Amino acid sequence: xxxxxxxxxxxxxxxxxxxxxxxxxxxxxxxxxxxxxxxxxxxxxxxxxxxxxxxxxxxxxxxxxxxxxxxxxxxxxxxxxxxxxxxxxxxxxxxxxxxxxxxxxxxxxxxxxxxxxxxxxxxxxxxxxxxxxxxxxxxxxxxxxxxxxxxxxxxxxxxxxxxxxxxxxxxxxxxxxxxxxxxxxxxxxxxxxxxxxxxxxxxxxxxxxxxxxxxxxxxxxxxxxxxxxxxxxxxxxxxxxxxxxxxxxxxxxxxxxxxxxxxxxxxxxxxxxxxxxxxxxxxxxxxxxxxxxxxxxxxxxxxxxxxxxxxxxxxxxxxxxxxxxxxxxxxxxxxxxxxxxxxxxxxxxxxxxxxxxxxxxxxxxxxxxxxxxxxxxxxxxxxxxxxx
Numbered sequence: 220x221x222x223x224x225x226x227x228x229x230x231x232x233x234x235x236x237x238x239x240x241x242x243x244x245x246x247x248x249x250x251x252x253x254x255x256x257x258x259x260x261x262x263x264x265x266x267x268x269x270x271x272x273x274x275x276x277x278x279x280x281x282x283x284x285x286x287x288x289x290x291x292x293x294x295x296x297x298x299x300x301x302x303x304x305x306x307x308x309x310x311x312x313x314x315x316x317x318x319x320x321x322x323x324x325x326x327x328x329x330x331x332x333x334x335x336x337x338x339x340x341x342x343x344x345x346x347x348x349x350x351x352x353x354x355x356x357x358x359x360x361x362x363x364x365x366x367x368x369x370x371x372x373x374x375x376x377x378x379x380x381x382x383x384x385x386x387x388x389x390x391x392x393x394x395x396x397x398x399x400x401x402x403x404x405x406x407x408x409x410x411x412x413x414x415x416x417x418x419x420x421x422x423x424x425x426x427x428x429x430x431x432x433x434x435x436x437x438x439x440x441x442x443x444x445x446x447x448x449x450x451x452x453x454x455x456x457x458x459x460x461x462x463x464x465x466x467x468x469x470x471x472x473x474x475x476x477x478x479x480x481x482x483x484x485x486x487x488x489x490x491x492x493x494x495x496x497x498x499x500x501x502x503x504x505x506x507x508x509x510x511x512x513x514x515x516x517x518x519x520x521x522x523x524x525x526x527x528x529x530x531x532x533x534x535x536x537x538x539x540x541x542x543x544x545x546x547x548x549x550x551x552x553x554x555x556x557x558x559x560x561x562x563x564x565x566x567x568x569x570x571x572x573x574x575x576x577x578x579x580x581x582x583x584x585x586x587x588x589x590x591x592x593x594x595x596x597x598x599x600x601x602x603x604x605x606x607x
Contacts, residue, residue: 223308223591224254226301226336228317230282232263234483235425236503237313237343240391245274247584256305258282258298258317277301284316291320298324307336309591313343315356322360337594341365341389343505345374354379363594365389365587367506368527387590391506391527392583393515393574397487400517400571404492407485411452411477413492418449418557421493423486423509424502426457431499431523431543433466438549440470446557449475454489456481490516495556495563499543501526511578514538514570519563521552531578537570 227245231238241257242265248255258277259265269276279297281290298320302310310325312318318340325335340361346353357364357379364386366372372388375381408415420439424430432453439451453463453476460478467476482489490496496513500523507527510520514531520538522528534540539556541548556563 221592222253223588223595224256224306224336225309225311225591226256226258226277226298226305226307227311227313228258228280228282228298228321229265229313230260230284230316230320231265231314232260234264234268238265238268240343240504240506240508241313242269242272242274243392243394243580244584244587245269246272247580248588249274251584251588253588256301282317282320284314286316294320295323295327299327302328302336303333306334308595309339310336311339311341312361313341315353318356318360322356337362337591337598339363339365339591339594341367342371342375343367344501344503345371345378357381362598363387363590365590367391367504368530370526370530371505389583389586389590390530390578391504391508391511392578392580393508393511395515395574395579398490398512398515399487400515400567402487402491402516404488404490407489407492411450411479413450416448418446419452419493420449420495420497420553420557421452421454421489422497422499423454423490423512424498424500426453426455426460426463428459428462429500430457430459430502432459432463434499434544434546434549435497436463436466436470436472436476437546438553439476440472441547441550442553442557443472443475445554449557451476452479452489452493453477454479454482454486486512487516490518493518494560495519495521495553496538497521497549497553498528499523499549501528507531511574514567514578515574517564517567517571519556519566520570521549521556533569533573537566537573 229241245255245257256275256277258280260282280294283290310321312321338361369388372386443449490513496518498510501507520532522532523543524540525543532538539552541552
């Protein structure tokens, strides 16, 4: 396959949500000897991490999602100037702000006569699907859409009436070398004065109303009543933490719930210390990376039957699926795995095997590059037509 020139745009300032998957993909494409440039907000945490990772940058973009006209115009002209002086094959966007910016820059490019790049949009989540602007952007603002799960692809097709031929599924991925089953969890247990035999249930997610922390607390109250030694580890930060702490206190769980705050460097060790991992809702990157990381560390997963979670977790094989609002069912699922450690261990091993087979970073980069090549070849074909 010939080498491609690829420009990624991402209007995310912080190391959350879409940032990690996009930088990992950019590194994977660079390792495959593709010419990759990344545009992210200047002075942001994401820009700093991209520099450290050796990813070439399109300098000087603000990519402010709050839309300041002067900043927007400067960004649009900067992207347009880059496209005019560089023969870009693929323009890959990830969020609505950078997608609008790319669409306007491509419109300005048309009078120059330069061959436009193929515009690709990854749909990480489907928010505000009834918005006319969002519907137009997803239906007409890109030659091809990528979704991070089969369920999301179905939702995009159904809610936006997008042709199946214009949507591909390329699922999320995990660094299976950083997250692996041999990681010990004893240091984390020592940090929080827990014995090696303390049953540990954990969640890694932004502490927000939509992520199911209150449902998990209601379920864990039942688990703790039957297994008083059990502890719940809540990893993450967010504006909803005071409400979660208050509810834990009201349920008499103050001593049984551990808030670790945001953890990045030692996250594999924290996952390695757990007996059961729980996630009740996908985050903003849609691919449920936290579940993939837990599976990579060979932990059984209890998850809500929603979004990409129902595509990732094989019910009864790598974990257990429950209905999203069912705290009683959640309590039963957690208790079942805590009381059957051998079954939980087998599920964890099967989860690791599934990660290696279906959710590796190598597979993700290879599938993305193949799609790029197909789209570029189709653009060159005079018989190619574009259908909504």
